[in-house]
Amino acid sequence: MAAKERKLTVARAMAEAMSQEMRADEQVFVMGEDVGPLGGVFGNTRGLYEEFGKERVRDTPISETAFMGAAVGAAADGMRPIVELMFVDFFGVCFDAIYNLMAKNTYFSGGNINVPAVIMTSTGGGYSDGGQHSQCLYGTFAHLPGMKVVVPSNAFDAKGMLTAAIRDNSPVIYMFHKGLQGMGWLGTEAGATVNVPEEQYTVEIGKAATVSEGHDVTIVSLGMGVHHSLRAAALLQEKGVSAEVVDLRALVPLDRDHIFESVKKTGRLVVVDEDYQSYGVSGEVIASVVERDISILKAAPQRVAYPDIPIPFAHHMEQWALPNAEKIVSACLEVTHSDG
């Protein structure tokens, strides 16, 4: 008989990672808006308050400026805070603490002070929540040195990468897409709810994964985009095009070798990113290939990214702007036909 299933949503996988690390290490604590009795607006801290109490699962006032600064101080003083920035869009009021203090203090102190903080923050749209609750901003955080940046696409990676992030002595930005959480009102991507071991494990930060193998074109994506890409790969298969899908999993460190090796095999590259197109992740992924060896390419790389506009509230306008499987199929057909 097959082993019994143990599927978890990303939200439950995150809560399990935190609770297990909190049992193992009393320096770990959670802080943020509505992370306590409510269990987090995205469900990812459910059960923690009941088990660990208000000292270790701390509801904060609505002042990211204050609690992000407090987290940096606690981390520098030897604790291991996990702080929730409820929507990544709110980073503006606490960015000094993040990129001038958290990201740099290890360097400024000559390596004498670690800042082992985890900032978990929600990304992404698709459910008409407006332009200040729907952004990804992956590139904004990945651009700034001194922080690791991870973006899980499923519950297995969500647990393993959060465990790795909590144990990491560097600050880690843990960016989870709302549509992968298993919360119905945010739209639910069924492919993110996968089997998860109950015991603790880590997923190494900085290793990409090939989630579907192919030989005609490489689709590189992250987070929700991985699921759009897998749907696109299935549609392309019907058209006789074999697409390989690479899940970046981490933006810092970026697994450039993995990207390069896949594109070397297929000769073609399409990058799918729900963050804004210009000056961001998609350009960096393409640079990872063309800087190393342009001769492996059989066609110019293509991008399916968010257009450079503030995110619309209106349903039809937002859906028009988002990446989807159909856009990825079109881009892949363009690169696979352009050499023939």
Added chain:
Amino acid sequence: MTDETAQAVRIPVDLWEEDVEAVITTWFVSGEAEVDQGDLLAEVMAEKIQFEIVAPASGILNIMVQQDELVEKGDTIATITVSSN
């Protein structure tokens, strides 16, 4: 000789107070999977609050209402085939 009986997996009529529809947000097990009594089977969301549905018996699950479909209190969303031999 094996006797099989099917037990309904129902949404309790008192799971939430308001008279509103809900949606199945997650099935944690696949159809035809073996489940044990008390296992978490599904999450159902009403008015942005999620509720857990657990297995009322041990046996083989047969899902009748899929993820993202609407449900009401009292609905049968699956059956569990219980064998006693």
